[in-house]
Amino acid sequence: xxxxxxxDRRKVLAGGGALIVSFSLTSAFAQDQGAPAPPAxxxxxxxxxxxxxxxxxxxxxxxxxxxFTGKAELGQGFKTAFQQIAAEELDVAFDAxxxxxxxxxxxxxEGYTAGSNSMHNSGVAIQNAAAQVRALLIAxxxxxxxxxxxxxxxxxxxxxxxxxxxxxxxxxxxxxxLHVQAQPVSDLxxxxxxxxxxxxIPRVDIPAKVTGGAAYVQDLRMxxxxxxxxxxxxxxxxxxxxxxxxxxxxxxxxVKVVRDGNFLAVVAEKEFQAIRAMQxxxxxxxxxxxxxxxxQDDLPAALMALPSQDKTIFEKNDTSVSGSKTIEATYTRxxxxxxxxxxxxxxxxxxxxxxxxxxxxQGVYPDRAAIAEMLRMPAASIRLIHVxxxxxxxxxxxxxxxxxxxxxxxxxxxxxxxVQWMREQEHAWEPFGPAMVTKLKASLDNGGKVADWxxxxxxxxHSMRPGGAGAMLAAQHMAQSIKPPExxxxxxxxxxxxxxxxxxxxxxxxxxxxxxxxxxPVRISAMRALGAYHNVFSxxxxxxxxxxxxxxxxxxxRLKHLDDPRGRDVIEKAAKEFGWQRGQQxxxxxxYGFAFARYKNLAAYCAxxxxxEVNRETGRARLVRAVAAVDSGQIVSPDGLTNQIEGAxxxxxxxxxxxxxxxxxxxxxxxxxQTYPILxxxxxxxxxxxxxxxxxxxxxxxxxxxxxxxxxASLANAIANATGKRLRNLPLTRKxxxxxxxx
Amino acid sequence: MTTLKxxxxxxxxxxxxxxxxxxxxxxxxxxxxxxxxxxxGQCGSCTVIVDGKAVLSCVTPLVLLEGKQVTTLEGLxxxxxxxxxxxxxxxxxxAQCGYCIAGMMMRxxxxxxxxxxxxxxxxxxxxxxxxxxxxxxxxIIRAVKRAAQLMDTAALAPTNQxxxx
Numbered sequence: 001x002x003x004x005x006x007x008d009r010r011k012v013l014a015g016g017g018a019l020i021v022s023f024s025l026t027s028a029f030a031q032d033q034g035a036p037a038p039p040a041x042x043x044x045x046x047x048x049x050x051x052x053x054x055x056x057x058x059x060x061x062x063x064x065x066x067x068f069t070g071k072a073e074l075g076q077g078f079k080t081a082f083q084q085i086a087a088e089e090l091d092v093a094f095d096a097x098x099x100x101x102x103x104x105x106x107x108x109x110e111g112y113t114a115g116s117n118s119m120h121n122s123g124v125a126i127q128n129a130a131a132q133v134r135a136l137l138i139a140x141x142x143x144x145x146x147x148x149x150x151x152x153x154x155x156x157x158x159x160x161x162x163x164x165x166x167x168x169x170x171x172x173x174x175x176x177x178l179h180v181q182a183q184p185v186s187d188l189x190x191x192x193x194x195x196x197x198x199x200x201i202p203r204v205d206i207p208a209k210v211t212g213g214a215a216y217v218q219d220l221r222m223x224x225x226x227x228x229x230x231x232x233x234x235x236x237x238x239x240x241x242x243x244x245x246x247x248x249x250x251x252x253x254x255v256k257v258v259r260d261g262n263f264l265a266v267v268a269e270k271e272f273q274a275i276r277a278m279q280x281x282x283x284x285x286x287x288x289x290x291x292x293x294x295x296q297d298d299l300p301a302a303l304m305a306l307p308s309q310d311k312t313i314f315e316k317n318d319t320s321v322s323g324s325k326t327i328e329a330t331y332t333r334x335x336x337x338x339x340x341x342x343x344x345x346x347x348x349x350x351x352x353x354x355x356x357x358x359x360x361x362q363g364v365y366p367d368r369a370a371i372a373e374m375l376r377m378p379a380a381s382i383r384l385i386h387v388x389x390x391x392x393x394x395x396x397x398x399x400x401x402x403x404x405x406x407x408x409x410x411x412x413x414x415x416x417x418x419v420q421w422m423r424e425q426e427h428a429w430e431p432f433g434p435a436m437v438t439k440l441k442a443s444l445d446n447g448g449k450v451a452d453w454x455x456x457x458x459x460x461x462h463s464m465r466p467g468g469a470g471a472m473l474a475a476q477h478m479a480q481s482i483k484p485p486e487x488x489x490x491x492x493x494x495x496x497x498x499x500x501x502x503x504x505x506x507x508x509x510x511x512x513x514x515x516x517x518x519x520x521p522v523r524i525s526a527m528r529a530l531g532a533y534h535n536v537f538s539x540x541x542x543x544x545x546x547x548x549x550x551x552x553x554x555x556x557x558r559l560k561h562l563d564d565p566r567g568r569d570v571i572e573k574a575a576k577e578f579g580w581q582r583g584q585q586x587x588x589x590x591x592y593g594f595a596f597a598r599y600k601n602l603a604a605y606c607a608x609x610x611x612x613e614v615n616r617e618t619g620r621a622r623l624v625r626a627v628a629a630v631d632s633g634q635i636v637s638p639d640g641l642t643n644q645i646e647g648a649x650x651x652x653x654x655x656x657x658x659x660x661x662x663x664x665x666x667x668x669x670x671x672x673x674q675t676y677p678i679l680x681x682x683x684x685x686x687x688x689x690x691x692x693x694x695x696x697x698x699x700x701x702x703x704x705x706x707x708x709x710x711x712x713a714s715l716a717n718a719i720a721n722a723t724g725k726r727l728r729n730l731p732l733t734r735k736x737x738x739x740x741x742x743x
Numbered sequence: 744m745t746t747l748k749x750x751x752x753x754x755x756x757x758x759x760x761x762x763x764x765x766x767x768x769x770x771x772x773x774x775x776x777x778x779x780x781x782x783x784g785q786c787g788s789c790t791v792i793v794d795g796k797a798v799l800s801c802v803t804p805l806v807l808l809e810g811k812q813v814t815t816l817e818g819l820x821x822x823x824x825x826x827x828x829x830x831x832x833x834x835x836x837x838a839q840c841g842y843c844i845a846g847m848m849m850r851x852x853x854x855x856x857x858x859x860x861x862x863x864x865x866x867x868x869x870x871x872x873x874x875x876x877x878x879x880x881x882x883i884i885r886a887v888k889r890a891a892q893l894m895d896t897a898a899l900a901p902t903n904q905x906x907x908x
Binding site for chain 2: 682
């Protein structure tokens with residue numbers, strides 16, 4: 001294939017006479033993973049892999065300042081946070097710069113926007129790059145003004161001498177001045193002097209979103225754009241045996257039916273024409289299906305019957321301590337759906353051998369590589385541009401929709417093609433959060449402390465992201481089908497199925513085993529918090545069971561086993577603000593619960609106290625109020641963090657009370673909001689209070705996922721407190737609660 | 744051709760009469776606010792106001808709308824002159840991804856036009872048909888209450904344009 005190489009916008013601009021001062025015009029360093037090796041020791045955050053300062057910051061002669069991040073705004077608000085960080089360290093007004101997010105032509109390769117890593121990868125890189133750029137500008141000013149650098153200060157985008165002479169950053173910056181590698185250590189500002197960081201600055205993306213501005217990939221409109229819809233198979237592995245494309249191509253507005261093996265799509269001039277044609281095509285397509293799904297009624301047993309690779313990931317022995325009272329319990333989690341409100345969408349255009357894809361993917365570079373493999377094109381001929389979509393909470397249909405759009409656009413050269421999935425497709429075909437089983441066993445010594453702790457977790461991998469075209473449905477379904485890559489357990493310390501499986505508490509004897517299950521009978525991948533959701537639910541539920549056995553207050557019981565001072569602080573803060581008291585008694589039909597975790601045992605700390613009410617007649621449980629305390633290190637935007645934690649509590653409450661993917665022998669049967677109900681306004685708590693413990697100058701810890709596990713366990717513990725019955729199988733449905741009460 | 748009145752203006756629309764309003768708004772009139780969420784009337788993302796009532800545009804065919812007044816979020820205000828409901832959602836930072844928010848705002852607007860000072864319970868009940876996956880519910884409720892206050896201020900202002908500054 002004669003695929004052309006997409007021109008670098010910077011080169012085009014330079015050719016057009018625009019003054020591009022800060023970018024190298026010859027090397028595509030920003031997107032080139034093979035950049036020269038950074039000096040050792042490595043600079044912090046993503047500077048370690050993209051060390052050039054101008055990969056992150058560009059200053060134009062007209063004082064325009066642009067910040068580049070390889071991360072994608074997913075609705076977490078970090079685009080605003082990054083702008084705050086850069087403004088702070090550069091000493092410019094917040095409004096004086098703009099942030100460009102993930103784009104394979106413009107930004108560094110920062111892999112995936114996932115795992116609550118954006119702040120400590122990209123935020124740290126931007127902070128340090130900004131500080132070092134500021135130092136370079138001061139050095140340049142010192143040279144030009146013939147004064148010592150120490151006699152200069154920066155303010156509002158300029159360097160100012162003691163005699164009042166001022167040079168703006170735009171005047172100071174010279175070609176390639178910022179095309180230097182970052183140093184390992186930066187002269188960062190003293191947090192006590194922060195003006196922009198630590199403030200709750202209104203998010204930059206919200207005004208467009210609340211006024212009907214073009215805010216999402218779904219809103220992209222291009223000249224000549226056609227609308228496509230995919231006809232997905234009715235079930236995993238179904239083979240297309242027959243379909244009548246001719247009759248469909250005669251329908252109003254239909255441009256083309258695209259068939260490639262089991263991949264089937266239709267393109268039309270208008271969106272609803274595409275939907276009509278898709279429905280007609282789906283009705284006339286014939287598929288051969290096979291019953292290959294496990295029995296949903298007995299999912300935990302079905303999972304545990306699959307072959308597993310067993311690994312002891314933590315072991316600690318102290319033979320001088322032994323327990324007297326022992327309990328054990330099994331906890332389960334079903335497959336759960338990301339459930340994005342906006343079905344996945346992408347736009348692609350194939351012109352003169354070059355492909356451009358606009359996608360709400362979490363990883364533009366991995367997606368580009370996967371699409372290149374699928375289309376057998378060089379990656380350099382493909383440009384992936386991130387455009388916001390509906391919240392994804394992990395690996396939903398975004399990458400698949402990007403592949404769909406690319407495959408269809410490839411068959412329709414020249415025209416931009418917009419694909420959006422239907423609700424039923426998103427629900428049936430997204431890669432779900434994996435089902436999991438945990439078995440716990442622990443003994444208490446005579447003093448009521450844990451003497452021995454045993455934890456085993458059975459799980460699939462928690463990431464089937466591309467990594468390879470085979471991770472995407474279009475590539476699996478096309479005639480020259482590409483197989484999904486071999487699943488791998490995600491490495492510790494972050495882990496996947498074993499994320500947060502190792503207890504943060506100090507137990508004299510402990511053993512943690514990860515049973516990694518390679519077979520994936522149901523399509524799965526990364527969902528917010530990965531295994532930490534279920535592992536924290538299990539550990540923190542079991543801690544309450546043990547506290548009950550020890551006849552100890554659950555908060556006191558946790559503190560008895562925890563050394564980490566920052567962990568203790570969030571526990572004490574949440575308990576105090578909740579009004580938690582030893583020996584407390586909730587009003588009738590109400591219950592109090594508590595839970596705590598440090599996400600991944602290395603990111604943000606989060607403790608949550610909950611009050612629930614349970615209707616004993618119906619079994620309905622409602623979260624009445626929740627009080628959270630969070631330590632996320634240095635805070636950039638208190639309101640941004642609060643918004644994340646509030647959202648985590650509400651979303652986790654929905655997962656925990658209602659949600660399970662359903663299926664029969666052959667098909668996924670939870671295909672809309674009726675068959676996969678989630679939390680609605682009638683179940684929203686009366687209030688949620690989030691208390692932030694700021695740690696000025698401490699590393700950003702990342703907090704987008706820290707609330708998922710504690711919220712679940714806190715709720716479960718409150719339900720147990722209200723009913724006297726312990727529920728261990730997620731979700732904690734009305735029926736399960738009612739059955740437990742009646743048992 | 745169907746004549747459709749949207750945000751105070753007549754539009755000649757060339758679409759099949761059974762085309763759901765949502766696609767006419769997005770595809771023919773190039774409006775962004777109403778969103779495709781489910782196409783089944785289950786999530787509320789596509790909500791617009793028709794003759795003062797909140798309507799799910801994804802299940803409302805064009806043929807039913809002749810002679811009616813359709814209002815979308817774009818019709819309430821814009822970034823430089825936001826309507827009270829828009830100002831309220833900005834001030835409360837009542838969005839995460841924000842995909843559901845336009846629909847929420849339109850139903851809230853319809854409620855506030857009917858009930859000037861709704862209680863929390865009324866707001867929750869009214870927003871029952873709407874789903875938010877990010878869990879922004881607490882802020883959405885606060886924003887609707889704030890919008891009610893801002894509308895009072897706007898009503899008192901000399902230029903009663905429904906735009907509070």
